[in-house]
Every structure is written in structure tokens, then in C-alpha cells.
Amino acid sequence: MKTVVSFCLLWLLPLYMWAQPKAAITAPPDSTKTYQLNEIVVSNESIDNTLNKEDNTNTTASVGAYLSKIGGVDVVQRGAYAAEPVYRGMAGERAPVTINNMKIFSACTDKMDPVSSYVSTNNIKSISISKDAQNTKMTNSTAGTITLHTKTPVFRQVGSWHGQLGAGFKSVNNEINTQYSLGYGNKKFAFRTNATFRKANNYKSGGGSTVNFSQYQKNNLAISGSYLMDDNTLLTAEYIFDLAQNVGYPALPMDVSAAKGNIYSLAMVQYYEHSEVEAKLYGSNIFHQMDDSQREVIMHMDMPGWSNTYGAYVNWTRDFSPNVQWNASLDYYLSQSRAEMTMYPNNEIPMYMLTWPDVQKNDVALSIANTLSWGDKWEVSNTARIELGVNQITDPFGIKQLEAIGYVGISGNVLVLPFISSHWNVNVTEKSKINFSIKYSQRQASVTEGFGYYLFNAQDNYDYIGNPYLKPEEALAVETGYGSRLKTIEWHLQVFSYYMPQYILGEYRPEYSPMTIGATGVKFYVNLPWAMLSGFEGNALWQLTPNLALGTRFQYSYGVDNDGVALPLIPPLKNKLTLKYTKKDWGIGVQLQSVTTQNNVRYSFGETKTPGYNLLNAQAHYSISLGKSSLTFNVEAANILDTFYIDHLNFNSIPGPGRSVNFSALFSLN
Amino acid sequence: MNKLKFILTLVVITSLNSCKKEEAPTPESPLKDMALVLSSKTNVDAYKLDIYMMEDPFVGFNKIYIEVYDSISGERASDWNFTLKPMMTMMMNGTTMQHTSPVEQPKFSKEMNAYEGAVVFIMPTSDMGVWNMDIAFENNRGSGTLQFSPKVVEKDNPALLSFLSASNPDKKYFVALLNPTKPDVGINDFEIGIYTKESMMSFPTVDGLEVTIAPEMPTMGHGSPDNVNPVSMGNGHYKGSVNFTMSGLWHVNLTIKDGDNMIDEGHYFAIEF
Ligand SMILES: [Cu+2]
Ligand SMILES: [Cu+2]
Numbered sequence: 044m045k046t047v048v049s050f051c052l053l054w055l056l057p058l059y060m061w062a063q064p065k066a067a068i069t070a071p072p073d074s075t076k077t078y079q080l081n082e083i084v085v086s087n088e089s090i091d092n093t094l095n096k097e098d099n100t101n102t103t104a105s106v107g108a109y110l111s112k113i114g115g116v117d118v119v120q121r122g123a124y125a126a127e128p129v130y131r132g133m134a135g136e137r138a139p140v141t142i143n144n145m146k147i148f149s150a151c152t153d154k155m156d157p158v159s160s161y162v163s164t165n166n167i168k169s170i171s172i173s174k175d176a177q178n179t180k181m182t183n184s185t186a187g188t189i190t191l192h193t194k195t196p197v198f199r200q201v202g203s204w205h206g207q208l209g210a211g212f213k214s215v216n217n218e219i220n221t222q223y224s225l226g227y228g229n230k231k232f233a234f235r236t237n238a239t240f241r242k243a244n245n246y247k248s249g250g251g252s253t254v255n256f257s258q259y260q261k262n263n264l265a266i267s268g269s270y271l272m273d274d275n276t277l278l279t280a281e282y283i284f285d286l287a288q289n290v291g292y293p294a295l296p297m298d299v300s301a302a303k304g305n306i307y308s309l310a311m312v313q314y315y316e317h318s319e320v321e322a323k324l325y326g327s328n329i330f331h332q333m334d335d336s337q338r339e340v341i342m343h344m345d346m347p348g349w350s351n352t353y354g355a356y357v358n359w360t361r362d363f364s365p366n367v368q369w370n371a372s373l374d375y376y377l378s379q380s381r382a383e384m385t386m387y388p389n390n391e392i393p394m395y396m397l398t399w400p401d402v403q404k405n406d407v408a409l410s411i412a413n414t415l416s417w418g419d420k421w422e423v424s425n426t427a428r429i430e431l432g433v434n435q436i437t438d439p440f441g442i443k444q445l446e447a448i449g450y451v452g453i454s455g456n457v458l459v460l461p462f463i464s465s466h467w468n469v470n471v472t473e474k475s476k477i478n479f480s481i482k483y484s485q486r487q488a489s490v491t492e493g494f495g496y497y498l499f500n501a502q503d504n505y506d507y508i509g510n511p512y513l514k515p516e517e518a519l520a521v522e523t524g525y526g527s528r529l530k531t532i533e534w535h536l537q538v539f540s541y542y543m544p545q546y547i548l549g550e551y552r553p554e555y556s557p558m559t560i561g562a563t564g565v566k567f568y569v570n571l572p573w574a575m576l577s578g579f580e581g582n583a584l585w586q587l588t589p590n591l592a593l594g595t596r597f598q599y600s601y602g603v604d605n606d607g608v609a610l611p612l613i614p615p616l617k618n619k620l621t622l623k624y625t626k627k628d629w630g631i632g633v634q635l636q637s638v639t640t641q642n643n644v645r646y647s648f649g650e651t652k653t654p655g656y657n658l659l660n661a662q663a664h665y666s667i668s669l670g671k672s673s674l675t676f677n678v679e680a681a682n683i684l685d686t687f688y689i690d691h692l693n694f695n696s697i698p699g700p701g702r703s704v705n706f707s708a709l710f711s712l713n
Numbered sequence: 714m715n716k717l718k719f720i721l722t723l724v725v726i727t728s729l730n731s732c733k734k735e736e737a738p739t740p741e742s743p744l745k746d747m748a749l750v751l752s753s754k755t756n757v758d759a760y761k762l763d764i765y766m767m768e769d770p771f772v773g774f775n776k777i778y779i780e781v782y783d784s785i786s787g788e789r790a791s792d793w794n795f796t797l798k799p800m801m802t803m804m805m806n807g808t809t810m811q812h813t814s815p816v817e818q819p820k821f822s823k824e825m826n827a828y829e830g831a832v833v834f835i836m837p838t839s840d841m842g843v844w845n846m847d848i849a850f851e852n853n854r855g856s857g858t859l860q861f862s863p864k865v866v867e868k869d870n871p872a873l874l875s876f877l878s879a880s881n882p883d884k885k886y887f888v889a890l891l892n893p894t895k896p897d898v899g900i901n902d903f904e905i906g907i908y909t910k911e912s913m914m915s916f917p918t919v920d921g922l923e924v925t926i927a928p929e930m931p932t933m934g935h936g937s938p939d940n941v942n943p944v945s946m947g948n949g950h951y952k953g954s955v956n957f958t959m960s961g962l963w964h965v966n967l968t969i970k971d972g973d974n975m976i977d978e979g980h981y982f983a984i985e986f
Contacts, residue, residue: 342932386932386933386961388932388962391932391961391962391985392962393960394930394959394960394961394962395959395960396898396958396959443897443898443899443900444898444899444958446900446956447898447899447900447937447938447939447956447957448937448938448956448958449938449939497958497959554938555938556935556936556937557935558958558959560934
């Protein structure tokens with residue numbers, strides 16, 4: 044603890060001294076403005092979510108449901124809990140998730156705990172995707188960095204309290220959700236806390252059969268405080284605690300007895316007349332304990348996982364003129380990932396291996412970006428980033444394990460990863476916009492891809508072994524979009540294509556025998572010569588009358604490797620058609636969710652063609668205003684026709700939930 | 714130092730008195746962590762012998778180290794000759810019979826600063842039979858014999874296999890596991906010794922066989938990649954390497970052939986760690 048504090052002071056000192064000579068301050072802290080927003084904002088796609096604004100006030104929805112509202116985002120479900128976001132058919136290190144720009148790594152070797160599972164919905168202010176050139180606070184990735192921004196404390200002119208109290212219920216799995224948030228703010232000091240408790244039984248799929256092992260229970264607590272040291276220095280501390288227990292994963296052979304996350308940060312923002320410097324120190328400690336005691340297994344196993352990350356970044360922004368902004372950031376983190384597997388046979392000594400061999404990653408990155416504009420018409424932003432990653436296996440047992448499978452003399456690797464991009468926005472007319480961007484990026488392999496040891500994939504029934512010799516996966520991406528806003532119609536279409544040399548994927552090695560009992564064989568992660576992924580996403584909103592709107596949102600991705608074989612876990616064409624009637628205090632809507640058949644499947648990944656489906660949903664909401672406070676009710680009928688369906692991204696072909704009536708009530712004191 | 718769990722019966726049939734361990738300081742030795750099975754004066758000047766084994770005697774390949782030093786000056790001797798002669802005496806239906814077992818006669822090892830030899834005990838000490846080990850020594854100043862009676866135990870995971878040749882049922886083979894002595898995850902040296910029985914008094918080594926290994930975790934039914942089959946190094950020794958991908962119980966299955974003739978298939982060494 045002591046070292047953390049002194050380290051922190053070292054960081055702050057130069058910034059503070061730098062601040063001294065500048066006396067005049069005009070820029071008010073950004074933090075006072077945007078915090079009441081409850082809306083999901085996506086970079087580049089401003090009109091995307093206007094239709095769903097009401098839905099987003101339903102804080103009893105899951106984070107996965109929130110994510111799914113973003114254009115291009117889909118989720119992989121391994122159960123009812125902890126959906127893994129997929130952006131344009133890309134997940135994991137291709138589309139990493141951060142919380143408030145903090146690097147966090149999951150502790151589960153089976154992807155049971157995507158980073159997004161450590162935040163609760165009533166703490167999410169916005170979600171952004173940094174694809175190319177708007178932001179230096181990101182990671183080198185193929186698709187983009189998905190950042191969950193949590194709600195921050197709100198300063199007020201006169202000290203006052205505000206808060207929310209909410210409860211929700213879902214009939215399909217008897218889920219109950221109770222939550223609160225409480226905040227206080229005055230001119231100098233602001234504080235916020237929120238907590239959520241969720242508990243659910245097994246859900247039923249369409250037609251009424253129970254999906255066993257889909258229950259879960261979760262506690263989440265967040266506390267944050269901000270202090271304005273003087274008019275131009277803002278200090279913010281934040282802490283998140285998350286505990287999920289008894290979480291079932293019907294798509295996997297194991298469940299979770301406990302998944303625990305502690306995430307904390309201390310940030311300082313220094314405002315100058317035309318610039319801003321933000322420095323942040325952060326850490327996260329994630330513990331994951333899998334459990335097969337409820338399952339019928341030949342032998343019980345213990346599979347704990349640990350992921351600890353400590354990092355710091357400094358981000359500097361300066362407006363040189365109204366048309367020229369520069370941005371730079373220096374980013375460092377240290378992460379340690381360890382996972383073990385112990386099996387307990389009868390009358391025999393336990394069997395043990397390290398599935399993640401205690402991999403320590405030291406990673407430092409420097410990024411520079413600028414945004415230049417010419418009049419109202421042209422805007423271009425460029426980003427260059429260079430990342431140096433040093434991986435080291437710190438447990439000798441892990442090094443010896445790798446030797447046993449042929450990686451002799453390997454105890455880590457070093458990667459240098461470049462990123463460069465340019466993004467253009469052109470306001471063709473007052474009502475229409477074109478964007479174009481091009482980027483080249485290299486991403487690092489995940490711990491699983493680089494160093495994983497006999498990790499079982501329940502979808503294709505293979506054990507996977509990492510490959511420390513993997514080259515970074517490259518991506519050359521181009522995309523363009525056109526949007527227009529007419530009197531009653533607005534629409535946007537974005538088309539993208541990724542050419543990905545050194546695409547990382549598992550390859551069957553018949554000479555290896557699998558570790559997992561019943562597994563078909565062993566796959567090693569390899570670099571394919573290349574893969575290609577293209578698609579589009581778009582939306583349109585037609586305001587039929589001042590109160591009645593018809594909207595649609597669609598997305599599609601198509602990916603193949605250099606042999607023309609489909610990439611795995613690529614969502615088919617999906618469309619959501621919504622008709623919504625909204626008055627001041629209430630609104631109703633119906634929605635038709637249509638998904639086409641996915642015929643482009645990767646059989647070697649255990650995929651089969653997945654039939655399309657249609658789901659019919661309806662929502663209504665009603666708000667009562669009571670002076671400074673308000674009461675909002677949401678009712679939703681999801682999958683009204685009780686359709687049985689399997690989404691192509693549902694891992695191991697588990698069926699989605701059947702008909703459900705969901706209620707929620709939210710009392711807010713502003 | 715005294716880690717011996719077994720009771721050592723000590724008979725000294727030299728012309729000198731039996732020893733008293735405290736008498737002379739034992740010089741610094743790389744054998745310190747081993748089990749001292751015998752410490753004795755000799756009839757040669759003030760020389761003493763310390764005999765060490767890696768662990769309690771067991772059925773299988775046992776290394777034996779003999780340290781020879783002057784009990785006054787501490788000086789080591791390296792020009793002695795030793796002959797080990799293990800002998801089992803068995804009582805069966807009132808008749809007594811004797812047999813020996815394979816041995817490697819001690820040679821001086823600079824690295825250990827001691828004489829290094831080995832004995833392959835082919836059966837455990839029991840009610841029916843006891844082992845005696847004669848250690849005969851000679852040099853230019855004298856000669857003599859020491860004897861001790863090791864209590865040989867069978868390990869939980871046997872370190873010696875014995876079987877009749879599949880292609881010649883009159884021929885008995887013994888295969889001893891020499892390495893790994895400290896199995897661990899990763900790459901392990903794998904070494905075996907192969908012997909045959911010519912008579913009760915002769916157990917010669919067998920060289921030039923073709924040995925194939927296949928490690929397996931029996932409980933999980935998987936093997937491991939990249940193993941190196943042991944090849945004949947002479948003196949009955951065969952060296953290769955075995956890979957263990959995780960800890961637990963492993964079986965290293967052996968297939969032994971002499972040219973086209975199958976000698977044995979299906980026996981294994983169980984190794985757990
Ligand atoms: Cu897990
Ligand atoms: Cu195993």
C-alpha cells in the first residue's frame with residue numbers, strides 16, 4: 044500500500060508544479076456537465092440510440108442488453124449471466140473491454156467473466172467504442188476498444204443529495220433485481236455510491252423447457268468521490284466491488300462458485316486554459332473459482348483463476364486553436380494471469396497443471412493523436428500508437444510444462460505493436476455526413492492464445508494450447524459511412540472491411556492427445572496467412588407523427604480465412620424493427636427482432652448452420668413526476684410468442700430464453 | 714543424517730574392531746544427504762569406509778557410494794578395488810537356496826569423490842528370504858570384506874519389472890528404472906537398465922534391444938508428446954527422455970524388441986509426483 048501511495052505522489056508532483064505558472068482558468072471541469080446522462084453514447088454513431096433512450100433508463104436490464112443496443116455489437120451467451128461482447132464479429136483481444144480506460148483482464152480461462160461483467164447497469168453512464176482515431180486512451184486492437192464509462196460524482200452549486208431506488212423482476216427465470224444509488228455534491232466535493240443485487244433461477248427456453256445450470260446471483264457495489272482541489276484540479280477516487288456466486292453456465296461443463304472483482308483507481312485532472320492533463324493510477328484484482336460439484340463428472344476438478352492488473356496513464360489534450368487539437372498519452376500496466384486445474388481421482392494423488400502459467404505482462408504504450416478541422420465541413424483526426432509488451436512466465440512449473448509439449452527454452456516473449464489511423468468526417472450538406480477511415484493495427488495475443496495449456500473449448504470439443512511464438516495479429520481496416528437527417532427521417536449506414544494477416548485461430552494437431560476426458564483432440568493457436576471480415580451496420584428512424592416513430596437497426600458481418608472457410612462466431616444478418624408511441628409521461632412500443640440463418644459456419648470450430656428466428660417484444664413505460672422526485676415503471680413482454688430459438692452466437696448452441704414478462708420500478712430523487 | 718528407517722544388521726568380519734561413528738570426523742562429502750548404511754574401520758592403516766545409498770534399499774536399481782578416507786588425515790583414497798556381491802538366501806520347504814542379482818561394480822567417481830556402484834535387488838526381503846551384501850576391497854596394502862544385510866522393500870510403484878520373453882519363454886528379463894529419480898512436470902531423463910538371468914549366480918546386462926516408450930495418465934487416458942525412446946548405451950543402460958505434461962500418476966508403457974522378436978509389451982513403470 045505504501046509503495047502505491049508514494050508512487051502516486053511521484054506522478055502527481057510534476058503535474059502540480061507544471062500547473063503553477065498558469066493562473067487564468069476558464070475551463071470548468073468537464074465532470075460537472077454530463078453526469079446526469081443515462082444514455083448510451085457511441086463514437087461516430089450519434090443517432091444510433093435515440094430510439095432506445097427509454098429502454099436505457101431501465102437500469103434493471105443486464106449489461107449484455109445494454110451492449111446489444113450499440114450498433115455493430117452482439118453478445119456471446121454462455122448462460123444467462125455475463126454476456127461477452129462481440130463487435131462486428133470480433134471479441135476478446137480483437138475488441139477488448141475497459142472500464143473507465145482501465146485495463147482489466149478476465150480471470151476465467153473459459154471466458155465466463157468478460158470485463159463487462161464487473162460493472163452493474165445502474166453504474167453505466169455511457170459505452171464508447173474507440174475504433175480508430177478519436178481517442179488515445181485505448182489498446183491496440185483489431186475492431187476497437189469498448190469502454191464502459193461509469194457514473195461519476197456530480198458537483199452542485201448548493202450541496203444536496205440525490206439518488207435512485209429500483210427493483211425489477213423477470214418471469215422467465217424469476218430474476219429479482221434490487222438496486223440503489225446515492226449521491227451528494229456541493230461545489231468542492233461530490234460523492235456517489237450504488238449497489239445492485241441480482242438473483243435468478245434457471246431460465247426457460249421457448250416452449251417451456253428449463254435450461255439447467257443457468258441460475259446466478261450477483262452483488263455489485265461502487266463508491267466514488269471527487270474533490271475539486273482548486274478551480275482547475277479535480278481528484279477522483281473510485282472503487283468497484285463485484286461478487287457473483289452460484290453462476291451456472293449451461294453452455295459449459297462447469298459453473299462458478301465465486302467470481303470476485305476489486306477494481307480501484309485514483310485520478311487527477313488538471314485543467315488549463317486550453318489544455319487538460321489527466322493522470323490515473325489503477326488496479327484490479329479478480330479471482331475466479333469454477334465449480335463442477337453440481338455436474339455429473341467422472342472426476343471433480345478445482346479450477347481457480349487469478350488476474351491482477353496495476354496500471355497508470357497520463358493523458359494530455361491541448362487545443363491549439365479551435366481547429367487544431369492534439370492529444371498524447373503514455374500508458375503502462377502490469378498484469379499477472381494465473382489459472383490452475385487440480386483433479387481429484389479416487390485412491391490416487393491429485394493431478395495438477397497450470398492452465399495459465401502465471402504470465403506477467405509489462406506493457407507500455409505511447410500514443411499521439413490530433414484532430415484538425417477546416418470550417419464546418421472537414422474534420423480529420425489521426426492517431427499513432429506504439430505498444431511494447433513483455434510477457435514473462437513467472438512460475439517455473441509453467442516453463443517446464445511448456446517444455447513437455449515442445450516449447451523448449453521459452454519463458455516469455457516481447458512484442459512491439461504499431462497502430463496508425465486516420466479518420467475523416469465530411470459534412471456534405473447541413474443534413475448529410477460522410478465519414479471515412481483507414482487504420483493499420485497489430486494486437487497482442489491473449490494469455491490463452493499465447494500461453495494457455497490444455498484449455499477445453501466446449502463448442503468444438505478440443506483442448507487448446509497457446510503458442511508463445513505467435514506473431515501479432517494485424518489488421519488493415521477501412522470503413523466508410525453516410526448518414527442523413529431529413530425532416531422526418533434520419534438514417535445512417537456504415538460499411539467496413541478488415542483484412543487481417545496473421546489471423547490467430549486454433550489448428551488441429553493430430554499428434555497430440557487431449558488432456559480433457561472425452562475431448563476430440565488438441566488444437567494449437569497459429570497465425571493463419573490472413574482472414575477477411577466485412578460487413579455493414581445501419582439504422583433508420585422515421586418520425587411518422589410527432590409521437591409515433593418507426594425505427595430499424597441492422598447489422599451484418601461476413602468473415603472468411605485465406606482458404607475461404609468461414610470464421611467462427613460471426614453473427615448473421617440481424618434486424619430490429621421498432622414501432623414506438625411516446626407521450627410526455629408514457630410510451631409504448633413493439634419490436635420485431637429478425638435474425639437470418641447463418642450458413643457461413645466453421646465446422647472445424649464445432650459450428651453448424653443455425654436457423655434464423657423472429658422474436659416479438661413489447662414495452663411500455665410510465666413516469667410520475669413528484670416535484671424533485673419521479674417514479675418510473677417499465678413493463679416488457681419479451682419473446683411474446685415463446686419462440687424456441689438458438690442464436691448463432693449462443694455458445695454450444697444453448698437456446699435463448701422464452702417468453703418473459705419483466706417489470707421494473709425506479710424511484711429517483713434528483 | 715540418519716534417515717534410515719530400516720534396521721541395519723551389521724556384521725564386520727574384518728580383523729579389526731567394529732566401528733564407532735563418532736571417532737573420526739567424516740570429511741565434507743557430496744553424499745551428505747544420502748543414507749549412511751555402513752561406516753566401518755578397515756584393516757588397512759587408519760582407513761575407514763562409509764557406504765551410502767540414495768534411499769532405503771528397494772527392489773530395483775540402487776546406487777551405492779563408498780567413501781574411503783584416512784580417519785586421521787581425512788585424505789581420500791581412489792586406488793582401491795571393490796567387488797559387490799549381493800546374495801539372497803531363501804528357505805523354501807526346508808531347503809536353502811541362494812541367488813545373486815545384477816550389480817555394477819564400484820568405480821571411482823571424481824565428481825562424487827567416492828566409488829560409485831549399483832545393485833539391482835530383484836526381490837524384497839521377506840520371511841522367506843534375506844539379502845546379504847558382501848563388499849570386498851583390496852589395494853596394495855591389504856584386503857578385506859565388509860558385510861551388511863539390507864532390508865529390501867518393494868516400492869508402492871515398483872521400480873523393477875520382470876517377465877519372460879514373449880518369443881522365448883525360457884528367458885527371464887529384468888528391467889529396472891534408473892531415471893527419473895525425481896520426476897517433475899516437463900522433460901525428464903528416462904533411463905532403464907535391462908538384465909537377464911543366465912543362472913542363479915549370473916545376471917548379465919543386455920544391450921542392443923529396441924525400446925519404445927509411451928507415457929500415459931491412466932486416469933485421464935492421455936499421453937504426452939515429444940518423448941525420446943531410450944537407446945542402448947552399453948552396460949545394460951538405455952537412455953531417452955519422457956515428458957510429463959502435468960503432475961499426478963503416470964504410466965510409462967514399454968515395448969521391448971530384439972530385432973523382429975518381441976520380448977515384452979504391456980508392462981509399465983508407474984511414476985507419480
Ligand atoms: Cu470460469
Ligand atoms: Cu492429466
